[in-house]
Amino acid sequence: MTSPDAPLPFGRRYRRLMFGVIATGLLLQLLLALFFLSIGHAPKPHDLPVGLVAGQQTAAITAKLEEGGSLAVTPYADKAALARAIKQRDVSGGLVVGPTGTTAYTAGAGGNLQAATLRAVAAQLDASAGKPPASTTVDVVPLPADDTNGAVVGYVLQVLALGGSVASLGLGRLIPRAPRSVRRGVGHAAALVAYALASAGVMLAVLHGFGVTAAASGGRLYVDMALLSLALTASTAGFVALIGPAGALAGAIYFLIGAPISSASLPWQFLSPLWAGVGASLPTGGGAAVVRSALYFPAATDGAAYLCLGLYAGIGVAVILVTNALGNRSNRTSLRVFDIVTPIAGRHRA
Structure with a gap:
């Protein structure tokens, strides 16, 4: 009889691994198919x-x-x-x-x-x-002659979401090399802000090169894209700081789930109320709204969209600063929620 801790024979281990990979792939495919078809199949207007x-x-x-x-x-x-x-x-x-x-x-x-x-x-x-x-x-x-199919907003959103995910992962691996401290938290937050500003500058230069920004306010578009980039990167970094490497999945969610329901290509009024609400509450939704307005609707205000982006960016930066300030005892790559709660509870018991 084989011990529970004994390694499996090669054949059984291979079959279990193979079935696990296939099952995971099929489940992921099923969920994505249901999601995309539920939002894009025969869309009809709602209010x-x-x-x-x-x-x-x-x-x-x-x-x-x-x-x-x-x-x-x-x-x-x-x-x-x-x-x-x-x-x-x-x-x-x-x-x-x-x-x-x-x-x-x-x-x-x-x-x-x-x-x-x-x-x-x-x-x-x-x-x-x-x-x-x-x-x-x-x-x-x-639509301007340089964007006859109206796809620019979606492209901008996808590029910033993907670039923000890569930047968050890269900084997440680099920052832990320094001891956890207030200084490290400020440095991490400053790096995210610097990346957001640079990212928006690169995107603006590309859009200008293709003539897309001819009728838009370059200053407003730059600020909007920088805020969107910071909302994506800071919130992802905040999730990583709280729950560890699994928090990086937030970037994948923004890209895979948030972009299709962001109203960049399919307006919220043509989605179910559930998906429309989720889309509007994600930074990709707020980003699509402000970028479209900056490009084509300068008279629009978009207060709710700016509030959404500001909350994601501000809370993400705050989490990074607080977790570093309270985590001086540890150099782990992330500070779990109980690392914050435990010392506070201890002080109350005392």
């Missing part, structure tokens, strides 16, 4: 914010458009007010109902899916009223 200029018909048309919960309608007095709301990202687009038909007011820079939805709704309104389709579309915020 898509649209504006409406319809004069005396406003109440009747609003009731018709909001049936089923696909659209959330906001009335406006005239075309100028509607266009202003679109530029401020208060609504995704709008409809102007006139005597000859319905005109769709779109924002191509906000996403082709929203624009296509508005054009389809305009055609349906005309058909229900017995009018021929007006076939008129006004693109209030069109």
Whole structure:
């Protein structure tokens, strides 16, 4: 009879390892397939914010458009007010109902899916009223010639998320070579800030080289990308400081899970409320919002997105500073949560 501690024969050990690898790979594949198909299969709008200029018909048309919960309608007095709301990202687009038909007011820079939805709704309104389709579309915020498919926001997000993960892992291996102290914590935080600033500078230079930033504010775009980079790297480093190397999985989650539900390619209104909420609460979601606004919607404010990024960046840096300040007794690569709780509990017992 084989002892529990005795090494397995080569054949059994090989088969167990092989089955374990296959099972893990299949489980991961199943989970990713379910995730991606659940967010990208036949997307439909949920409370898509649209504006409406319809004069005396406003109440009747609003009731018709909001049936089923696909659209959330906001009335406006005239075309100028509607266009202003679109530029401020208060609504995704709008409809102007006139005597000859319905005109769709779109924002191509906000996403082709929203624009296509508005054009389809305009055609349906005309058909229900017995009018021929007006076939008129006004693109209030069109995509520039250097980004005709609107993919730049997604590319920026993926590059910064991947680069931030690599930087967090690299610093995580380098920093523990120094004794844990307040000085080491400040150095680690300073390195993350320096990386975020440099990362944003490189990304801005590349975007400028391809002409993407021609109509954007370079200063605002640089600050937004630096904040996004710091939110990604600092929060990942904070997880590593608290739970050890497994915390680096946060970077993988941002890249694999956060990017697809960030609204960079698929607007939140076309996701389920669950995925939309998760996407908006991750730094990738906040980053996609501020980068898109910096590129195409300078009048937008994005307060919630800035708050999201600020919390991830600020809490991540704070965790790094606190764990280093309280961890002078240990040079381990991370400070577990109980390393903080134990001395505090001891003082209370005393």
